Amino acid sequence: ETGVTQSPTHLIKTRGQQVTLRCSSQSGHNTVSWYQQALGQGPQFIFQYYREEENGRGNFPPRFSGLQFPNYSSELNVNALELDDSALYLCASSSRQGTQYYEQYFGPGTRLTVT
Amino acid sequence: AQSVTQLDSQVPVFEEAPVELRCNYSSSVSVYLFWYVQYPNQGLQLLLKYLSGSTLVESINGFEAEFNKSQTSFHLRKPSVHISDTAEYFCAVIRMDSSYKLIFGSGTRLLVRP
DSSP states (O other): OOOEEEEEEEEEEEOOEEEEEEOOOOOTTOOEEEEEEETSSOOOEEEEEEEEEEEEEEEEOTTTEEOOOOSSEEEEESSSOOOOGGGEEEEEOOOOTTTSOOOOOEOOOEEEEEE | OOOOEOOOSSEEEEOOOOOOEEEEEESSSEEEEEEEETTTTEEEEEEEEEEEEEEEEEEEEEEEEEETTTTEEEEEEESSOGGGEEEEEEEEEEEEESSSSSEEOOOOEEEEEO
């Protein structure tokens, strides 16, 4: 069974640019969540995608957007990058069934540096 | 709204000594509770969770945590730590009525010294 994978591992961008981060969910999982982890802080929830639709969003501006594809993989897009966007971006996949609790499995993350 | 507080940013301890990492939470609704571990340059791994039942939960590598509803705490303990336990530990909660958004504390770095 393949776990959650993310690409790229590291990325350096310039302020104002746009970036796309990718996540492949674990086999059998239908839900992907994205978190931002700034240096020295705990992860913060960005949004979740369930069956290709956004299902819940944290306190992040609209320039943070996402997609989920029919194979349940996902992309996180960030436009107009700011220095404060420098962080580890974590993807977590899960197998959601209704409103019951479902465990989230995290990928290794993508380290984004904005200069 | 929910919040999680981990008062200790770093806990240094000698190998084979006991350790406690503190976690307190605030929530107006019932929550599930979790401890995650993050090794250097890696993602998060679920260490243990409290969903219901016995308030004392254990992991396979010797950690345990006890849910205390009156004190709104979920402290993590291990009676004897190893060098390999050196990592960042995050306490987290999730609402029972909408279980999609994990809310994390700021983390505690456990540093085990020989």
